[in-house]
Amino acid sequence: MKKIELFEPAMCCATGVCGPSVNQDLLRITSAFEALNEDAGIEARRYNLSQNPKIFTQRPEILAEIQINADSALPITEIDGEIVKTGSYPTTAELSDYTGLAFTSTNRG
Template sequence: MKKLELFEPAMCCSTGVCGPSVDEELLMVTSVFEIFEGLDSIETARHNLTGDPDAFVNQPAILKLLQEKGNDILPVTLLDGEIVKEGAYPTLEEFGTYGDVHFVMQPASSSSDCCGGNSGCC
């Protein structure tokens, strides 16, 4: 089983829905981790510097990276204990590669029409 860990900067929440505006990137990351929870082939963990500082101290690769480059290097992604991305969240394609899954983007529904077209169902 693969192990995917995401070490994130200090923030009030990891969902992306807190604060004055929605963070689309954090929403995507949260959705990916929810999907990964349902798979037997990958174990996942998200560590926030505010809520889980011990995880940063107890992971030698992360501790060394923070000591060398500082907190601005976050987020950092580890796959099976190896750093695979630093300084940015993985893309949907990268997450798919890490978890051996294929994600398909769904088109956003139209905000002007509840049915997404002129079907007259609303």
């Protein structure tokens, strides 16, 4: 089973989609990860620095990336234990490339 992991900066809640103004990237990532876990049979995990600090220190490659690039390294995306992107959330096209699934963006007005 393919595994995608996202190591995110500190946020106020586990998903980051709370508060007065919702970040559209976080909303997209939350929806995509829910779909991956529920429908696609891909293990998709998100780790928030404020909610899951221990996992950051247990993963030498993540810790090294943060030590080298500080906060600009986050978020970090890993596929099957290999860092594939740092510094921003994966795009819809990148999620499709990483998982082999066809993700599409929808704009609801």
